[in-house]
Amino acid sequence: MAAACEITAAEFLQGAYRQKLVLPRRSLRQTNRLLWGTLPRKSPSVRISRGEIGLRPVKVRAVVSRDIGSPVSQESKLVGRVAEKVVHFYRIPLIEESATAELLKLVQTKVSNQIIGLKTEQCFNIGVNGDISSEKLSVLRWLLGETYEPDNLGTVSFLAEEIKEYSKAVIIEVGPRLSFSTAWSANAVSICRACGLTEINRLERSRRYMLYVAPGSASLSDSQIAEFAALVHDRMTECIYNQKLTSFETNVVPEEVRYIPVMEKGRKALEEINEEMGLAFDEQDLKYYTKLFMDDIQRNPTNVELFDIAQSNSEHSRHWFFTGKIVIDGQPVDRTLMQIVKSTLQANPNNSVIGFKDNSSAIKGFLVNQLRPIQPGLTCPLDMSARDLDILFTAETHNFPCAVAPYPGAETGAGGRIRDTHATGRGSFVVASTAGYCVGNLNVEGSYAPWEDPTFTYPANLASPLQILIDASNGASDYGNKFGEPLIQGYTRTFGMRLPSGERREWLKPIMFVAVLAKSITTT
Numbered sequence: 173m174a175a176a177c178e179i180t181a182a183e184f185l186q187g188a189y190r191q192k193l194v195l196p197r198r199s200l201r202q203t204n205r206l207l208w209g210t211l212p213r214k215s216p217s218v219r220i221s222r223g224e225i226g227l228r229p230v231k232v233r234a235v236v237s238r239d240i241g242s243p244v245s246q247e248s249k250l251v252g253r254v255a256e257k258v259v260h261f262y263r264i265p266l267i268e269e270s271a272t273a274e275l276l277k278l279v280q281t282k283v284s285n286q287i288i289g290l291k292t293e294q295c296f297n298i299g300v301n302g303d304i305s306s307e308k309l310s311v312l313r314w315l316l317g318e319t320y321e322p323d324n325l326g327t328v329s330f331l332a333e334e335i336k337e338y339s340k341a342v343i344i345e346v347g348p349r350l351s352f353s354t355a356w357s358a359n360a361v362s363i364c365r366a367c368g369l370t371e372i373n374r375l376e377r378s379r380r381y382m383l384y385v386a387p388g389s390a391s392l393s394d395s396q397i398a399e400f401a402a403l404v405h406d407r408m409t410e411c412i413y414n415q416k417l418t419s420f421e422t423n424v425v426p427e428e429v430r431y432i433p434v435m436e437k438g439r440k441a442l443e444e445i446n447e448e449m450g451l452a453f454d455e456q457d458l459k460y461y462t463k464l465f466m467d468d469i470q471r472n473p474t475n476v477e478l479f480d481i482a483q484s485n486s487e488h489s490r491h492w493f494f495t496g497k498i499v500i501d502g503q504p505v506d507r508t509l510m511q512i513v514k515s516t517l518q519a520n521p522n523n524s525v526i527g528f529k530d531n532s533s534a535i536k537g538f539l540v541n542q543l544r545p546i547q548p549g550l551t552c553p554l555d556m557s558a559r560d561l562d563i564l565f566t567a568e569t570h571n572f573p574c575a576v577a578p579y580p581g582a583e584t585g586a587g588g589r590i591r592d593t594h595a596t597g598r599g600s601f602v603v604a605s606t607a608g609y610c611v612g613n614l615n616v617e618g619s620y621a622p623w624e625d626p627t628f629t630y631p632a633n634l635a636s637p638l639q640i641l642i643d644a645s646n647g648a649s650d651y652g653n654k655f656g657e658p659l660i661q662g663y664t665r666t667f668g669m670r671l672p673s674g675e676r677r678e679w680l681k682p683i684m685f686v687a688v689l690a691k692s693i694t695t696t
Contacts, residue, residue, distance in 0.1 A: 256373065258417050259298045261316050263325045266292035266379055275404075279383070281617065283399045284392065289384030293330050295345070297417045299374035311367050331382045338384055340391045345413040346405035347378030350422045355583075359654070374420055378413055379404065406643075408577035431472040434465045445475065451482040525562050531592040537562035542601075564600060566593055574644045575634045582607075582647030590655060602657040607648050611637035612678040613668035628668060628678070637666065637679075 265272070276290040296316055304312075317325040335341050348354045353374055360375040381404060385392060392400075401412050434441045439462040446453045453461070461481070465473050485492070494513070498505035507515075517527040526534045540561045543554040570585025586605070593600045613624040614637055630636060635643070641664065652659045668678035 256299050256301055256419065258419060259300055259304070259327075260329075260416070261296040261298070261313070261325055261327060262293050262329045262331075262380075263296070263316065263318065264291075264293045264330045265324075266294045266381075278403065278617070279400060282403060283396050284385075286385045286389040287383050287392075288386045291331060291334065291382045291384075293380045295329070295347075295378045295380055297347070297376045297378060297420075298372060299420050300371050301373055302371055304369075304371050308369050308371070311369060312364070312372075315364065315367065329380070331380055335382060340385050340389070341382055342392055342397065343380055343382045344397060344401055344404075345378050345380045346401060346410055347413055348376055349409060349411050350376075350417075350420050351424060355654075376420075378417075406577050406579060409580050427475075429474050429476050431474055432478065433472055434462065435470070435472050438462060438466065442478075445478060449475065449479060449482075451478060453482065457485075526597060530596045532564050532566040532596040534562045534564045534597065561601070562597075564593055564596060568592065574640060578635050578640045578643035579647035579650075582644040583651040586648045586651040586657075586659075587655075590651075590657065602655070604658050604660045605648075605652055607645070607659055607662040608664075609641055609644060609662070610665045610667070610679040611640050612666065614638045614641065614666055623669065625668070625670065628676070637668075641666075 267275070272290055272292060276287070279287050279290065298312070313325060331343050335343060348357075354376060356377065357375050361372055364372045364375065381400070383392065383400065405412070432441050432445050439458055442453065442458050442462055445451065446458070461473075461478075465471065494510040495508050498508065514528050517524055521527070523535050524533065525536055526532070537560065539558055541556055542559050542561070544557055544559070546552045546555050566589060568585055568589035570581055570588070573581030573584060575581070586607075589605075590602075612630070613621070613628060615624055615626060616638060649659050665679070668676075670676050
């Protein structure tokens with residue numbers, strides 16, 4: 173089957189037409205077709221049996237992964253998505269031997285000392301519309317395989333073959349929640365389509381672990397399996413796969429939009445929905461929105477509207493406390509926090525080009541000899557040219573997300589800051605970034621720090637300080653590497669103690685991202 177720009181899968185695999193991916197100037201439509209491929213106007217009619225994967229957004233219980241399927245549920249029929257199938261490729265190992273040994277030591281300490289062995293593999297779950305030819309499967313195998321170890325990729329699980337020899341071994345599989353596509357999947361699908369694999373619509377990685385117990389020992393209990401699963405996955409963005417995926421369908425039916433009877437019940441209706449949905453409306457909010465809907469708009473709000481109000485009017489979105497009136501010891505302060513922050517620009521505006529009126533601020537720069545594309549947006553040569561570039565220095569805090577889910581929280585923190593800088597002036601050029609981490613006591617396994625109190629407990633919805641420090645650091649670096657922005661320096665602080673008064677002081681929610689970028693801007 174011919175794929176994007178008439179490059180067949182076989183031709184791409186052989187390298188005969190790879191030069192077609194670097195072409196002279198084309199129209200925008202041609203360029204998009206070249207990069208992303210051409211999708212069929214209508215998906216071929218294929219009858220695929222979808223299995224119920226057993227995943228739910230809450231209360232996921234750890235179970236052993238088995239290669240099984242089940243009939244289509246009634247709920248899945250309500251969603252009405254395009255029929256698809258999922259093909260699987262497996263690659264070993266998931267992690268290197270040294271990392272596997274470290275994980276085994278942790279599992280023996282945290283879960284059971286009867287676990288004597290651990291093996292890993294990763295599974296590529298590939299959503300495909302219709303059938304895929306053998307030529308395109310060869311291209312897919314080439315993309316997913318390890319360059320120097322092609323035999324480590326297969327269509328059959330390596331662990332499934334080994335588990336036949338061990339009656340008490342278990343396989344536990346974890347991966348991203350299916351309700352959203354990961355950023356990794358979006359990049360992988362784009363690469364596949366650029367290689368002519370236009371049938372692929374999603375590609376997610378899951379991680380598979382096989383645990384061996386000592387001969388004569390009892391099999392691992394459900395609680396022990398759950399303990400292990402908690403060690404190797406992020407419960408906010410990932411879940412446990414209790415069986416082999418046969419579809420990316422989640423079987424989740426959206427809740428119906430309903431009206432909240434504010435006109436009939438007044439403030440009491442808002443108080444009830446506030447408690448039910450956790451909207452965090454305070455006294456001032458309840459008073460204001462009761463008046464807004466009863467007197468001004470004169471209609472009942474929907475649950476969707478109220479949820480949206482709660483998010484868009486939050487401190488994270490608006491920082492409205494910065495513009496609120498300040499009262500200290502009963503005496504009003506003549507300036508708000510925002511006015512105090514902006515006073516630095518008013519005191520010395522000479523070196524500022526943009527300040528407090530865009531997504532980021534910038535100071536005067538200098539003339540720079542820079543390599544720039546001759547035809548931006550197209551594959552083209554670079555040319556040296558002198559440009560007047562100003563300097564941008566901005567910061568982004570992402571405290572709570574990094575505490576709840578450190579790796580993706582740090583990723584989105586870095587991404588949000590990159591977005592802000594690129595949305596300033598006429599756009600920016602990446603230079604580098606730094607990161608700072610302030611966390612509580614680490615309690616590193618096998619080490620002793622006299623100032624750390626091992627009796628300190630932490631909120632169940634937050635990661636431990638050590639996990640935050642490791643995973644947030646990896647997440648921030650990973651996102652920057654994908655975008656082409658190196659994270660070159662930073663700092664780390666750990667602190668936690670109990671005062672003589674009994675009060676506990678500790679950093680629980682870390683992280684600040686700082687970036688320095690050279691920018692070409694206008695001030696309008």
